[in-house]
Amino acid sequence: MSLLHTNNEYSGKTALISGAAGGIGFALAKEFGSLGMNIVIADIDEAALNEAQETLLLQDINVMACKLDVSEYSQWQDCVTQTLAKFGKLHMVINNAGVGGMPGKIEQTDNDLWRWVVDVNLMGVLYGTQAAAPAIKKHGEGGWIINVASMAGMMGVPYSSAYAATKAAVVSMTESWAVELKPHNIQVSVLCPAFVKTRIHESLRNKQSKYGPTQGRKKFTDEERQKFKKGLNQAAALVESGIAPELLAKRVVEALGTKQQYIFTHPNYRQVTAYKEALINKAFDDAQQSELVKHLIDDDIPML
Ligand SMILES: NC(=O)c1ccc[n+]([C@@H]2O[C@H](COP(=O)([O-])OP(=O)(O)OC[C@H]3O[C@@H](n4cnc5c(N)ncnc54)[C@H](O)[C@@H]3O)[C@@H](O)[C@H]2O)c1
Numbered sequence: 001m002s003l004l005h006t007n008n009e010y011s012g013k014t015a016l017i018s019g020a021a022g023g024i025g026f027a028l029a030k031e032f033g034s035l036g037m038n039i040v041i042a043d044i045d046e047a048a049l050n051e052a053q054e055t056l057l058l059q060d061i062n063v064m065a066c067k068l069d070v071s072e073y074s075q076w077q078d079c080v081t082q083t084l085a086k087f088g089k090l091h092m093v094i095n096n097a098g099v100g101g102m103p104g105k106i107e108q109t110d111n112d113l114w115r116w117v118v119d120v121n122l123m124g125v126l127y128g129t130q131a132a133a134p135a136i137k138k139h140g141e142g143g144w145i146i147n148v149a150s151m152a153g154m155m156g157v158p159y160s161s162a163y164a165a166t167k168a169a170v171v172s173m174t175e176s177w178a179v180e181l182k183p184h185n186i187q188v189s190v191l192c193p194a195f196v197k198t199r200i201h202e203s204l205r206n207k208q209s210k211y212g213p214t215q216g217r218k219k220f221t222d223e224e225r226q227k228f229k230k231g232l233n234q235a236a237a238l239v240e241s242g243i244a245p246e247l248l249a250k251r252v253v254e255a256l257g258t259k260q261q262y263i264f265t266h267p268n269y270r271q272v273t274a275y276k277e278a279l280i281n282k283a284f285d286d287a288q289q290s291e292l293v294k295h296l297i298d299d300d301i302p303m304l
Helices: 023-034 046-058 073-087 111-139 161-184 200-206 222-240 245-257 267-289
Strands: 014-018 038-043 063-067 092-095 143-148 186-192 262-264
Touching: 014 023, 014 073, 014 111, 023 038, 023 046, 023 092, 023 245, 038 046, 038 073, 046 063, 063 073, 073 111, 092 111, 111 143, 111 161, 111 186, 143 161, 143 245, 161 186, 186 245, 200 222, 245 262, 262 267
Parallel strands: 014 038, 014 092, 038 063, 092 143, 143 186, 186 262
Antiparallel strands: none
16 A cells, blocks of 8 residues: 555655755655655766665655766756656756865865865756756746755855855855746745755765866875864764754755745754844944945835
8 A cells, every 4th residue: 555645735746856866865755755746866876876766666656766967967958858758747856966075274175176066066956947947837837946055055164165155056046046936836945954964974975087086186294184084073973963864854845835935954053144144234234334335225226
């Protein structure tokens, strides 16, 4: 007997989820699959992808696997084409695939690794939306675009500026697309979790060869190497202390139910955005007092 729930707004519709061979993407695939959605899991890791497909099939989920490197637009197009061929329509895309990059000081920045993080975390989300949005618009039934950012997108993260910058960009892209796609009844939301128990701290396992070798790129002193190792251990401990991906997936469904544009999973992190808001308010107060620009205070804002 099937354990799928089929009496809901998702049932019979189709979701395409990037980075769904493990971690958060896989938990979302399981959750939306259990709600009766057809699921396309897409990932760069073919072995993990096949394993994930087997697991979902055993749970009676209607699933198709698609090999995808999110940094390649043509591969996104292929996945959308395959989705439409198999399930007829596409209603939801979850731009979840992401990588943590390589933490370090500004002067140690490896620009190839920065480009890797930008290509996966930022361009991957753009390409996914570019490839999927026309298909979602086409049937006129509306749908969802869910972009996976992070609490790191709501604040800067010392020594991890590539990760924080790309996640802030994903928040901003979501804010732009939410307005643009509203007339098409497409809900665009951004998921901003804090720590979740996954393999994000081992992201280098997925780095494509086009970004060069991982080992031996630069000469580090023993002290630098020790510090780096310590940093990685700390990152692993933080991720390990995180919430279960399955809990996060249920929270996503809950927040979509009330059409949240920002989906938060860790209410204790409100102090982070409150701190930033306080700084911004202080800076606006300063501008309002400025002899140079205070005359602009009552001007209309174009486009609002
Ligand atoms: N785990 C956390 O604490 C946490 C917190 C906030 C946000 N996030 C975000 O959640 C998302 C999912 O990460 P996760 O925590 O599940 O990590 P994870 O490493 O467990 O899973 C990431 C998945 O993405 C795949 N992937 C990596 N590069 C890819 C590429 N180029 N193309 C396609 N697939 C690729 C991997 O194979 C893997 O299956 C990421 O965007 C991450 O930044 C994670």
